[in-house]
Amino acid sequence: MVKYVIRRLIQSVPIFFGITLLAYALMVFTPGGPVSVLALQQGLNAQQVEKLRQQLGVNDPFPIQYLRWLVGDDWMRWDSDGDGVSDGSVLIALNDNNGEPLPPGQRRGLLRGDFGTSFTRPRPVMDIILERIPATLELTVSALIVGLTLGLVIGVLAAVYQGSWFDHISRVASVIFDAVPVFFLGLTLLLVFGAWLRILPIGDRCPTTLAGSCAPVFERLEYLILPTFVLATGGISAYSRYMRASMLDVVSQDFIRTARAKGLTDRVVWFKHGARNALIPIATFVGPAIAGLWGGAVITETIFNWPGVGREIVRSLGGRDYPVVMAATVLAGITTILGYLLSDILYGLIDPRIRFD
Numbered sequence: 001m002v003k004y005v006i007r008r009l010i011q012s013v014p015i016f017f018g019i020t021l022l023a024y025a026l027m028v029f030t031p032g033g034p035v036s037v038l039a040l041q042q043g044l045n046a047q048q049v050e051k052l053r054q055q056l057g058v059n060d061p062f063p064i065q066y067l068r069w070l071v072g073d074d075w076m077r078w079d080s081d082g083d084g085v086s087d088g089s090v091l092i093a094l095n096d097n098n099g100e101p102l103p104p105g106q107r108r109g110l111l112r113g114d115f116g117t118s119f120t121r122p123r124p125v126m127d128i129i130l131e132r133i134p135a136t137l138e139l140t141v142s143a144l145i146v147g148l149t150l151g152l153v154i155g156v157l158a159a160v161y162q163g164s165w166f167d168h169i170s171r172v173a174s175v176i177f178d179a180v181p182v183f184f185l186g187l188t189l190l191l192v193f194g195a196w197l198r199i200l201p202i203g204d205r206c207p208t209t210l211a212g213s214c215a216p217v218f219e220r221l222e223y224l225i226l227p228t229f230v231l232a233t234g235g236i237s238a239y240s241r242y243m244r245a246s247m248l249d250v251v252s253q254d255f256i257r258t259a260r261a262k263g264l265t266d267r268v269v270w271f272k273h274g275a276r277n278a279l280i281p282i283a284t285f286v287g288p289a290i291a292g293l294w295g296g297a298v299i300t301e302t303i304f305n306w307p308g309v310g311r312e313i314v315r316s317l318g319g320r321d322y323p324v325v326m327a328a329t330v331l332a333g334i335t336t337i338l339g340y341l342l343s344d345i346l347y348g349l350i351d352p353r354i355r356f357d
Contacts, residue, residue: 019333072109136308147235155243203305246278287343
């Protein structure tokens, strides 16, 4: 198992660099670019715009820009006058809240955990992302647990009671929830349960009376119900359909008939022998589901005013804060790689015929 995981991680290295190259290329070749946005926001003249272009390094060739973002710019700097300060290549010098220019600092590159400085706030990008990851993990993990649990249970029961009213209702509901857009479902639930019935909060992560931080999750579950359900509906619909089809395929095989011939109860046959073998195809979808939750959280967090990474991505896109957007893109790529690795590991753990050696 360990050798297999190490081998897969080594194979993921080229994929990771491909993601970083694509993310940076999209930023560089996007019409407008960061210079025009910053120049418009700060009211710079032509001379100041050119100076800003030099500070951001956008006049350099694309390979130089990409390497500087990837591995940092300290290897490009030099101290020509011997005062202990690098006066060579400078990357970013924006304004702080008082309008004063920030001192240009060296960047270590994303390979050393430095995603640069935000264009709209004088703060490191990694600090901005780390502040919002707990909220996103809280929402996405809850949605993954709810989606897996309800989806698998509904799929098993629909297969056990094939042709019953429960089977028909679950299939119709899965199609409806899979077809309804997330933003429409979220707004509808906010209108019904928040504005009309007033039994659940209208957005946010915790009461606004709490200053600084939120209470533990078990003390504010009412704030988690609607966004978790909205984000989990896609998983519930997909897992229930796949689990039902997989269970119906498993129960027609010889080992199920053998288990019945031995006199085992229906509960043992369905859940111990049938459900475990039916989970084998489901394990394939766990990895993509993790990556899908990251993308779905962008819409869900925006609708419910959830202070996570998804809402920060939307805010950064609107403000052309490219360092934050690229950092979120790279982290999403890493999550996708690890998610597919998790699928392969689960596939081998569930199916005894799979050997990692």
